[in-house]
Amino acid sequence: MIAMNANSSGPLLQLLSNGLQIWIRGQCDDVGELKLNLQGSALQLLRGKLEGVSLTARKVSFQKLPLLRAELKSGALQAHINPSNPGQPIQLSHPFTIDGEVVLSGADLNRALASDRWRWLGDLISEQLMGLTPLQTLSIDDDLLELQAAVIATQDPVRARFGLQAAEGTIQITQLETGKSFLLPMDPGIHIDKANLKAGQLILQGKATVSP
Template sequence: MPQTSSGPVLQLLASGLQRWIRNQCDSVDELNLALQGSAIELLRGRLKGVSLEARRVSFEQLPLLRAELQSGALKTVFRPGQPTQPVQLQDPFSIQGEVVLSGTDLNKALATDRWRWLADLLAEQLMGLTPLRSLAIDNDRLVLTADVITGTDPVQRSFLLCADQGTIRVNHCDAEGQLFLPMDPSITISDARLQGGQLVIKGNATVHP
């Protein structure tokens, strides 16, 4: 993804922003930035925005296949004398965009200590059973499997997802009941859908550097 503006100052900013983004993530395989603005604006402490495209990202132990994000205006302090952090971001800023997760990766994430609470919440609130054995995405449906204490065959149920009230609502396919997933107050979900074994989420968030 090419930068909208070039030159040594903006190249230094792009390098600094890439470093900052990678430091926020557990791992990033591929990361591309496009800057909206000019060197003059940067030297005045402001940039119109940044477009980001990343692939195979792990953020807080949540593996993302793809992320496409656009930031709002950024306030910056340019510090060319500090090569390890040539640009410092100031004040919270907004981002909006789309992230994609595979059902396989999501299932693995729910088995980690970081996200086990969410697996337990899904199983208990939607199925009345714990622990959750597995999660899978079958076309446009979320399939949850949980074990039964008596040792009989595990219970499997299907659910649909949608965005509602700024978060993700999980609905039973064949029964009454729903669950609103707890969401960080700085994040608002505008669209959520299942397709082709993947979870696609659109939304916006406020980032505090």
């Protein structure tokens, strides 16, 4: 068995690593730092197969969600190698699983929920839990979530604090005062196992199925 990173020597190993990096970056809006480790035997690699990939990335934007950090591991991969196409030297041919942890800062999450891409989700959370829209701000205070929603009749926003945990494969947000809770809508290919707030960050652990 061998493990290699993106700087591994050997043309085939470098091609596989470079190809996977190109594919991963193509799935994201932006990637600041990316490190890969490939696991597999030499024979498997020659056949375009890998037992798995572990990935560490920092400052990633995925579907307009800014991630501070992502640490992920994949299941087995099957790939077609095409050295003649430097822009896409590797093509993944079958769905595969990934599991691991992603971290978002409260400030980045607040900006994301104010964006055109995710404003609907912020307003949905505010409406379901506070009966008000639009969501004005979201912040994380240690292990609690605070939401503020604007009220037309007054200049002062309504504030409420919430707990957060994983439930039913997604994220459950619960208002501390009333106990009212709301399950976030989740992509059916994603399953959240753990969710918690700490030091101004949202930390999620779970698994997903990726279809190339």
